[in-house]
Structures are given as C-alpha cells and as structure tokens.
Amino acid sequence: xxxxxxxxxxxxxxxxxxxxxxxxxxxxxxxxxxxxxxxxxxxxxxxxxxxxxxxxxxxxxxxxxxxxxxxxxxxxxxxxxxxxxxxxxxxxxxxxxxxxxxxxxxxxxxxxxxxxxxxxxxxxxxxxxxxxxxxxxxxxxxxxxxxxxxxxxxxxxxxxxxxxxxxxxxxxxxxxxxxxxxxxxxxxxxxxxxxxxxxxxxxxxxxxxxxxxxxxxxxxxxxxxxxxxxxxxxxxxxxxxxxxxxxxxx
Amino acid sequence: xxxxxxxxxxxxxxxxxxxxxxxxxxxxxxxxxxxxxxxxxxxxxxxxxxxxxxxxxxxxxxxxxxxxxxxxxxxxxxxxxxxxxxxxxxxxxxxxxxxxxxxxxxxxxxxxxxxxxxxxxxxxxxxxxxxxxxxxxxxxxxxxxxxxxxxxxxxxxxxxxxxxxxxxxxxxxxxxxxxxxxxxxxxxxxxxxxxxxxxxxxxxxxxxxxxxxxxxxxxxxxxxxxxxxxxxxxxxxxxxxxxxxxxxxxxxxxxxxxxxxxxxxxxxxxxxxxx
Ligand SMILES: Nc1ncnc2c1ncn2[C@@H]1O[C@H](COP(=O)(O)OP(=O)(O)OP(=O)(O)O)[C@@H](O)[C@H]1O
Ligand SMILES: [Mg+2]
Numbered sequence: 001x002x003x004x005x006x007x008x009x010x011x012x013x014x015x016x017x018x019x020x021x022x023x024x025x026x027x028x029x030x031x032x033x034x035x036x037x038x039x040x041x042x043x044x045x046x047x048x049x050x051x052x053x054x055x056x057x058x059x060x061x062x063x064x065x066x067x068x069x070x071x072x073x074x075x076x077x078x079x080x081x082x083x084x085x086x087x088x089x090x091x092x093x094x095x096x097x098x099x100x101x102x103x104x105x106x107x108x109x110x111x112x113x114x115x116x117x118x119x120x121x122x123x124x125x126x127x128x129x130x131x132x133x134x135x136x137x138x139x140x141x142x143x144x145x146x147x148x149x150x151x152x153x154x155x156x157x158x159x160x161x162x163x164x165x166x167x168x169x170x171x172x173x174x175x176x177x178x179x180x181x182x183x184x185x186x187x188x189x190x191x192x193x194x195x196x197x198x199x200x201x202x203x204x205x206x207x208x209x210x211x212x213x214x215x216x217x218x219x220x221x222x223x224x225x226x227x228x229x230x231x232x233x234x235x236x237x238x239x240x241x242x243x244x245x246x247x248x249x250x
Numbered sequence: 251x252x253x254x255x256x257x258x259x260x261x262x263x264x265x266x267x268x269x270x271x272x273x274x275x276x277x278x279x280x281x282x283x284x285x286x287x288x289x290x291x292x293x294x295x296x297x298x299x300x301x302x303x304x305x306x307x308x309x310x311x312x313x314x315x316x317x318x319x320x321x322x323x324x325x326x327x328x329x330x331x332x333x334x335x336x337x338x339x340x341x342x343x344x345x346x347x348x349x350x351x352x353x354x355x356x357x358x359x360x361x362x363x364x365x366x367x368x369x370x371x372x373x374x375x376x377x378x379x380x381x382x383x384x385x386x387x388x389x390x391x392x393x394x395x396x397x398x399x400x401x402x403x404x405x406x407x408x409x410x411x412x413x414x415x416x417x418x419x420x421x422x423x424x425x426x427x428x429x430x431x432x433x434x435x436x437x438x439x440x441x442x443x444x445x446x447x448x449x450x451x452x453x454x455x456x457x458x459x460x461x462x463x464x465x466x467x468x469x470x471x472x473x474x475x476x477x478x479x480x481x482x483x484x485x486x487x488x489x490x491x492x493x494x495x496x497x498x499x500x501x502x503x504x505x506x507x508x509x510x511x512x513x514x515x516x517x518x519x520x521x522x523x524x525x
Contacts, residue, residue: 055426074428081426087419091441091519100437101427132519152427 014063025213038199041209080154310489339397347405355413400461401454412446
C-alpha cells in the first residue's frame with residue numbers, strides 16, 4: 001500500500017495590509033486536496049497577493065495560510081506558480097527555462113531532459129527548445145512559464161491569469177491540458193481568472209472576491225461532468241449566476 | 251505547431267552574416283587608407299620635421315622593433331611592461347570591484363552607510379595618486395596600484411547599478427521552487443548584472459590605459475611605452491613618439507576587442523538594438 005503523498009489541502013484565514021492599505025479583510029476558505037478552485041474578483045482586489053501568500057512568498061499581516069496544516073513554505077511544500085507577469089529568464093533558452101524548477105529541486109539530468117521534452121511537447125513549443133525568449137512571441141513565452149510550472153509536478157499549482165495572452169484555440173488547448181494534468185496527477189489547483197466562462201469550464205468551485213478590502217462574496221460549487229459544454233443550459237445558468245455575483249462584488 | 255522557417259532559426263543567433271563581415275572589413279581598410287592619404291598630404295603641405303609623414307613612422311617603427319631604443323630596450327620590452335602592468339592592475343580591479351559591487355548592491359544599507367568613505371575616492375583621479383604611489387611603491391606594485399584605482403570605480407559603480415536591475419519576478423521564480431540565496435545570486439543576480447559588469451570593464455580598461463601612460467610618463471622606471479615616448483620627446487624625435495602613441499591605441503583597441511568578443515559569446519540571449 002502506498003501512503004497518499006500528494007495532499008496539498010489548503011486553509012486560509014488571513015488579513016493583509018500593505019502599509020495603510022487593507023487588501024484582505026478576514027479572508028477565510030479551505031481547499032480540499034485535489035480540488036480545482038477558480039478565483040474571480042475585481043481588478044486590484046488582491047488575487048495576486050493571495051496567491052503570493054499561498055506560495056509562501058508573502059506572509060499575511062495577520063492570520064495564517066496553511067498547506068497540509070503547516071505554514072506555506074516553498075522549501076517544504078511542493079508548489080508551482082504561473083505568474084501573471086512575464087517571468088521567463090531572458091538569458092536562458094526555452095528548454096533551460098523549462099528545466100529551472102527541476103534543476104532547483106536537484107532532479108537527475110536524464111530525468112530533467114525527458115520531463116522537459118515531454119512538457120514542451122504538451123504546450124506546443126517543440127522545435128523552439130534552443131530559442132531565447134526574445135526570439136519567441138508573448139504567448140509562447142507564457143507557455144514557457146506554464147511548462148516550467150508543470151515540469152516539477154508540484155502538489156499545489158497556482159495560476160494567475162495564465163492564458164490571457166493566448167489566442168482562443170491555444171487557450172482551449174491549454175485548458176484541456178491543465179484539466180488533464182489535474183485529473184491524472186491529482187493536484188490541487190488554484191486558478192485566478194477574469195474570464196468567468198473559463199472559471200466555470202475548469203473549476204470544482206468558483207470563489208468570488210469583493211473589491212478591497214477583499215472578502216468572499218460567493219462560493220459556487222460546480223458539479224458538471226468534464227468535458228463541459230459551454231453552450232449547455234446548466235453551464236450558462238451557472239455562468240450568469242457568477243456574472244451577477246461579480247457585479248455585486250464591485 | 252508550425253515548423254520553424256530557416257530564417258527564423260538563423261535570426262540573431264548569428265549576429266553578422268559572412269558576406270556582411272567581409273564588407274565591413276573592406277570599409278575599414280578603405281577608411282584607413284583615406285586617413286593615411288590625408289595625413290600624407292597634410293605632412294607634405296606643412297613640410298616640417300615635427301610633422302612626419304606616415305612612412306617616417308613606419309621607418310621609426312622598424313628601427314625600434316629591430317634595433318631597440320636609445321637605452322637598449324626593445325619595443326617588445328616596453329610594450330610588454332605596459333601590458334603586464336595593465337593586466338595585473340585591471341585584474342585586481344575586477345577581483346575587488348565585482349564582489350564589492352554585488353555585496354553593496356544586494357545590501358543597500360551597507361552602501362548607504364559607507365558612501366561617505368567610498369564616493370570621495372571616486373573623484374580623485376588615479377593620476378592624482380601618482381605622487382603618493384611614487385613615494386610608497388616601486389616597480390610593478392606601483393603601477394598595479396594606480397591602474398587598480400583607475401579600473402576599480404567604473405566596474406564597481408556599474409555592478410552596483412546593475413544589481414538594481416534584477417527583476418523581482420525572477421527572484422520569485424527561484425523562491426517558489428524552493429531556491430536558496432546562493433541559487434538566486436548565481437542564477438538570477440549575476441546573469442542580470444553581467445552586461446553591466448562587462449560594460450564597466452570596458453570603461454575600466456580605458457581608464458587603465460589612460461593611467462598607465464600617465465604613470466609611466468611621470469618617470470622613475472626604465473621600461474613602458476610611456477617611458478619610451480618621454481625619452482624620444484626629450485630628443486625631439488617625433489616619429490618615435492608617434493609609434494608609442496599608435497601602439498598604445500592599438501593594444502587598447504585589441505584588448506577591448508577581446509572583451510567585446512567575450513560579451514558576444516556571453517550575451518547571445520540579448521537582442522541587438524539598432525536605430
Ligand atoms: N508590494 C506591494 N506594496 C504595496 N501595495 C501593493 C503591493 N502589491 C500589491 N499592492 C496593492 O494591493 C492591492 C492588490 O493587488 P493585487 O496585485 O493582489 O491585485 P489583483 O487582484 O491581482 O489585481 P489584477 O486582477 O489587476 O491582477 C492593489 O491595490 C495593489 O496596489
Ligand atoms: Mg493580479
């Protein structure tokens with residue numbers, strides 16, 4: 001019998017302020033292991049700040065952010081993060097960029113090579129392995145960052161509007177891949193997006209935040225089977241409910 | 251995914267195509283010939299022994315190269331003496347300036363707290379140290395010290411400025427994957443600062459040459475291109491002085507080319523800016 005290794009159950013109960021600016025006011029929610037959460041909320045309400053806390057990059061000014069019962073810490077927990085801003089290293093090639101996380105974790109070279117090749121194929125960057133970031137497009141750079149985050153097969157995957165710079169077909173392809181990875185590898189995913197259709201398409205549960213100071217205004221569980229049909233009645237119903245809540249949040 | 255086209259794959263991995271390279275060499279030879287022609291004409295028009303023609307410089311060069319100078323030192327001895335001093339002093343400059351620049355860049359409080367000690371030194375030209383250096387040091391040490399002073403500050407300052415260019419997001423990438431301080435220093439800070447370090451080195455090399463010639467002119471030693479030039483200036487032998495000048499220019503130029511070559515290797519990832 002194998003003990004379950006990848007858990008990544010998340011508990012948040014935190015307030016955060018940047019100097020005089022109160023960003024989160026008693027933000028409280030839990031994420032079950034292997035759950036897929038989408039977070040939506042008005043721009044500037046503190047979604048990136050929340051992900052930074054979940055990644056252990058930022059400590060909340062009061063309260064706690066726990067992963068499997070201990071304070072979130074990137075040295076102890078296996079976390080990956082697709083950032084909202086461009087984050088590739090310009091001095092590394094595509095494949096070197098993708099290998100970054102694996103190299104930090106000290107993975108053996110042959111394993112790094114095969115994992116990198118595999119994930120580069122998935123995100124559709126085959127043939128561009130030796131290109132430098134300035135030689136590829138913005139959307140391709142974002143896919144490099146996505147590949148880098150997925151290559152480590154982290155227990156907790158944080159994604160901050162990862163697909164905004166992609167065209168519709170590529171975006172749909174990436175959404176399917178994320179769902180695939182999530183389903184097969186049993187990860188916990190916390191995904192920030194402004195696109196409610198995307199949220200309803202992906203999530204087990206959509207959390208809608210209010211404007212600053214952010215609180216949770218609604219949590220909408222979605223139990224539709226994958227693959228979901230955005231044109232189905234149930235889908236559109238949930239989506240319009242989300243839209244209403246988001247308007248209420250402003 | 252679309253396959254890459256040939257042009258795509260070659261784009262900016264090869265900075266200059268071979269054909270263009272030959273054309274650049276040809277242009278440089280042409281401008282050199284024109285410059286020499288103007289010089290020749292000007293010298294003929296003036297007709298003074300103190301304004302030698304290019305051929306007289308060549309004669310002086312051959313004489314210095316084959317028979318040495320009036321004091322029995324060969325041209326190579328003089329050149330090597332200067333080069334050795336520059337390399338030692340410049341090397342020391344790099345070895346001290348880069349780590350110190352990184353340290354103070356990463357811990358700005360350290361810099362803020364010691365500025366009053368460091369910064370005034372920056373404004374004392376290395377040449378102003380020559381009298382003290384003559385009293386305190388002799389031989390190679392004296393020159394290495396002066397050149398160190400000349401090379402240190404450009405490298406130190408540009409390293410310091412470069413650290414501020416580190417992108418917080420790049421640091422975050424490391425931290426999220428569990429990287430420690432050393433990893434961030436090696437894989438984020440140094441690659442970011444490297445272009446500034448190299449730029450500082452090129453400026454520092456310029457200052458180093460400036461300093462060596464001044465220091466050698468000041469006397470007290472028997473070798474070095476600056477020394478050789480002073481000797482011949484006292485004899486009013488202009489072509490020999492000019493040989494020294496040209497050699498200084500040429501050696502400095504070649505050293506700079508070596509640095510540029512290293513830069514091109516190191517910074518293949520950078521796009522070429524052109525207006
Ligand atoms: N390092 C910081 N120092 C001070 N204030 C900050 C800092 N980072 C973010 N803020 C502030 O915190 C608030 C929330 O920022 P955050 O980036 O988390 O918003 P967001 O929800 O991700 O917005 P968007 O949807 O536009 O990405 C903003 O008002 C921002 O100005
Ligand atoms: Mg954000």
